[in-house]
Amino acid sequence: MGKETLKKAITELESLSFSPELIQDNKICFSYNNEIYRVRMPNQRELMEADRLKNEQQVLLLKQENTLTKKQLKNLLKDTNKADIDLLEKKLEELGNDLCEQYLLLAKVIDADTVTIKKYEDIIKEIKESRYTLLEEISNHLSPAIENQVEGFYMSYLTSVCTEKHKIVENKVEWFSVWSSFDEYLDKAEADLSYYAICSLTKLIMHIRQ
């Protein structure tokens, strides 16, 4: 995932714009290539099937050679001096705290003090950039971990099941599944469309869990 895509995903997920009361019937709409799509919450049967496939995938990966759990991968990265993920995560937390502090300082600056306003704005921008870079680094290092692969697989499966496309049929709005099966999703899904759909479904699931 590129830096800009990651930035967009983080902004989307962290965005204040997620207003729970405005989500109708547990669905989120989005547009892509001038077409309207939506993701809906999976039902119990779909969730059970997703869990079953996820477990299968996890066992498969555990049996495979050269696969590592997150903990093993973290240790390997540290032992080979590639990266200290715990340290990077600590840095990320510190940057988050720093950002909050700078916001509080900026909030109390009067309009006339333009120099101080500019100073804090620049610091905030710099901290945000550093956070994106760190997040990208952590995400890249940990992406081969079994847990991350399995989670990605789980979300991909649910996305393939829960993404629908808007169509007008005889003056009525109808919604159709975009992909008839998970295999079709894996074979034919456009990368950008699947990215938007996964992002929306993640938001929806996060909202339900809150």
Add this chain to the structure above:
Amino acid sequence: MKNIDYYIRDLAKTDYWQSLYIASKQNNGVQLFENSYNFSSLQVQFLQWLSLYSLLYNELSQHENKFLTEAVINNHVRADAYLYMRRKTIELEWKKHQKEKHIDELKSKHKNAKHEVSEVIDVQFRG
């Protein structure tokens, strides 16, 4: 490069959309969009900013906080900073309120326990 959120916020704070937003809340006949349900994520984003800027303009008109000015509302980073400070203040007040409530409850329990003990002593003394 400015992202879509930047433009949505700019649009949401304009007098035109703020007036429409207030009118739509007061009068059911005024509708913001063609659709009234199944909002797209952009519409949800826009509604969220409409409501936040409406809140900020309302606080500005009532001079609720000396740090909130029109210049703050017009600057995204400063508006974010103000909103963060506002949330922190509310959280602190809520914690303070909870602490005071807890102290009052403890005081009340202590008072009741004292009352019960004095009643027991009184009964024993009279007995």
